[in-house]
Amino acid sequence: MDDTAELSERFERYCGTKDNDVPSAVLNELQSIQRIFSISAEELDFKWQAYNMKMGGEENKLDLKTARDFKKNLQDLLEKESRGKVQQRSDAKRVAPTPRAAKGGDMYDMLDGMISTPRASALGSAAKRRSNFDTPAGKAHKNHEMSSPAGGHTPRGEAGDGAIFDFSSRKNAGDIAEQLNGHIPLSDVPEEPPSETRIKLKANTDMSKFSYKTMAMKLSEASEVLDDRIDEFRQLLQEHLDLEDSAFGNPSYQSPNEVIAVGRICSDTSEGKLNAASIVLEGSRRWGSGRRVPLALDRLVSYNFFPGQIVALRGINASGENFVVSEVLSFPLLTQPASTPAELDSYNARYLDTPESDPSAVRPLTVLIASGPYTTDQNLDFAPLHTFLDNAVEAYADSVVLIGPFLDAEHPLIRSGDFDIPPHLTSPDQATMTDLFRHFISSAIQSFAQRLPTCNVILVPSLRDAHHHHAAFPQDKFAKKELGFGAAGKQVQCVTNPMTLSMNEFIVGMSSLDVLHMLQKEEFASGKARTVHLYERAAKNVLEQRSFLPVFPPTGREKLLAPAPVEAAVFKEGAAEGEAEDEGPSPFLSLGTMVDTSYLKLGEMLNVRPDVLITPSVLQGFVKVVESVLVINPGTLSKRRAAGTYARLVVRPADVSEDERAKGAAVAHKLWERTRVDIVKI
Secondary structure (H helix, E strand, C coil): CCHHHHHHHHHHHHCCCHHHCCCHHHHHHHHHHHHHHCCCHHHHHHHHHHHHHHHCHHHCCCCHHHHHHHHHHHHHHHHHHHHHHHHHHHHHHCCCCCCCCCCCCCHHHCCECCECCCCCCCCCCHHHHCCCCCCCCCHHHCCCCCCCCCCCEEEEEEECCCCCCCHHHCCCCCCEEEEECCCCCCCCCCCCCCCCCCCCEEECCCHHHHCCCCCCCCHHHHHHHHHHHHHHHHHHHHHHHCCCHHHECCCCCCEEEEEEEEEEEEECCCCCCCCCCCEEEEECHHHHCCCEEEEECCCCCCEEECCCCEEEEEEEECCCCCEEEEEEECCCCCECCEECHHHHHHHHHCCCCCCCCCHHHCCCEEEEEEECCCCCCCCCCCHHHHHHHHHHHHCCCCEEEEECCCCECCCHHHHHCCCCCCCCCCCHHHCCHHHHHHHHHHHHHHHHHHHCCCCEEEEECCCCECCCCCCCECECCCCHHHHCCHHHHHCEEECCECEEEEECCEEEEECCCCHHHHHHHHCEEEHHHHHCCHHHHHHHHHHHHCECCCCCCCCCHHHCCCCCCEEEEEEECCCCCCCEEEEEECCCCCCCCCECHHHHHHHECCCECCCEEECCCCCCCEEEEECCEEEEECCCCEECCEECEEEEEEECCCCCCHHHHHHCCCEECCHHHCEEEEEEEC
16 A cells, blocks of 8 residues: 555545545645654554644544644654753753852752742832741742642642633534444343343452552562563463474574574663664573573564563574574464353343343343543543443443543642532541542442443543552552442442453453553554554554553653643732742653552463453544454543543344254354444544
C-alpha cells in the first residue's frame, strides 16, 4: 500500500465530508507533515488522535483549517522540545557563582520563612513595600498543588482555560463507532423480568495473594522474579520444539556455532526510544550469566521488539562484540478455553428468563463495559456514569463491568482539592476520598441495582484511584465494606487488577493498565511487522507474553499524556478576591505505572487464553479478533472535555453439534463467532 492510499484509509474516518473522503487539500497538508517530521502514516494517525483528545475529541473534525492547526501544534511541540534540550545543556555547563547577600536579604536566604522581608515593587507601590507580619511560609511551599497549605494561606485550584463542555448537549450519542458481527441483533426487552441472574461469575484468579504489603520490595526477590520468567519461557520453547539443552547457548560468549538465546529485550540507555543501535538482550543468570549483549538485526526481514519482551533468537556471536540474529522463534500460545457439551448445556439453560420461557426464543446475554474517567475535567457531576447506567437499565444488561479510575487522582479538581464536601457529612473536616466515592459512585450503583436487581456489577481498580489504599501493580481489590453499597452489595463484585474470571462458560481477562498506549510508545518494529495494525500487534504481544503488563520497565511518566494543567493561586486570609501573592501552573506529571516487581507473577495469564481480553486505553476504542480472542478497547467513558465511548457485547448461546455430543470431548467456545460487539458513543 503506497503512502497516499494509507493516509486516505487512516484519516477518512476523521473527516466530516460526504462518504468520509479526505479532500485533496487536506491530504496534501498531511503529506507535508510527513515530510517535515519524517514520520509514517501510522505514527501521524496516533499524533492526530492525541491532538484530537486534547482539542475536544469527536467534535473536532478533520478539515483544512484543523489540519493546519495540527501542523502548527506539532511544530510548536518540536520547538519547545528543542529549547528544553538546549536549556538542559546550558544548565549542565553553568557554574553557580559564589552566593552574595542581596540587598535587604540574607546569605542563602537562610532567614526566608522566619521573618518577612520587604520586596521592592516594579511600580514602587508603598503597599507592596509594607512588611507582612502574617504567619510566614517558605518558598518551597508556595504555589504547589501537592503541598499542604502553610501558615495562613489557602491554595485554590482552577482548571486551565478552554471552552466549557456541556455533556447534556453532546452530539452523536448512541452512535456506533466500531462494530463486530453486526448481523447479530440486539437483545430484546424480556416480557417477564429474569427470575435470577443469568450470568454466573467464577474467579479464576487467587485474589487473596494481592493483599501484599506495598513499598517493601527487596532487590534480591525482584531479580529472581525477572530471572525466573526468562527460564520459564526457555523451558516452554524447549518442550514445544523438542530441543536438547545443547541447542541453547550464552549469547554473550564468543563462539563460531549457531545457538538459540532466550532473554529479555532491553535498551542500553535510559533515554530515548528503543532502536537498532540501542537494543540489547539480557540473559538469565543460569543460561546467560546475567549479561547484556548488543543485537545485530541486519539479517532480519521483519521484527517487532519492545523493552521487557521475552524473546528466543537464533544467531551467532563470532566476534564477541554482538549477537547477530538470523531468526526470531515464536513461543507457543496458551491453549484455547473449552467446555464439555454437558457444561455448555447447563450454561445455555441460564439464558432462559424463567423456567417456563420458550427454549426456541432465547434472549442473548448483554454485557456492557466502561472505563474511567467517568466525568470530564471541568466538574465532578459524573453525568457520563449516570447515563451509562441508564443505558444498562434500558438494555436489560446481565452484567456491567466498570474499570477505574473512579475518583481520578489526575483530575484537576481532585488534585487541587477545589470541590465541595458532600453536605450530608456530619464532620466535613474529617471527610476522606472514601466518603467522596460513597457520595458519587456508590449512590449511583445503589440506584442502578434497585432498578435492575438481576445485573452483576464488576468493579476493577486503577492505579489512579485516589481513594484506594493499594497503589501498585498487581493491585488489590477495593475494600467493599468501606464503600457503603448497602443492599446493592450482593450484586457488586470488587476484583483485582488484573483479573481473570468466568462469565458462564466464557473467560474474560481484564486490567485497567493502558498497555496499548505503552506498546505504542515503546515498540520498535520493522518490515512486514509494521504492516500489521498497531492494535493487533499490541494484542498479540500481550497474548504471546502471557502477561497483562509485558512492558518492563513500564513507560516513564514523562512520556505519558500529561494531565490537564491546574492554575494554582495562593491567597492571603482576609485578602480581597483576586489579590494573590503568586500564581501559575504547577508542574504535574502523569502518575505512571507503579510496579512491585516481586509480585509480577500475579499479572500473568495462567492455564488458558481468555475468550475476551479487555484492554482499556486512551487510544480510540476498537474490537479485534486476535488469535481467537476478542480484544476490546472500550475507550474512556469521558474525555477531558468531550463524551467518550463504551463497549456493548451481545452473546448468543453456544451451539453443540450432534457429533460433538457423541464424542463428549471438550468443545472450543468460539466466542468471536457468536458475539456482537459495538463500541458505542455515550
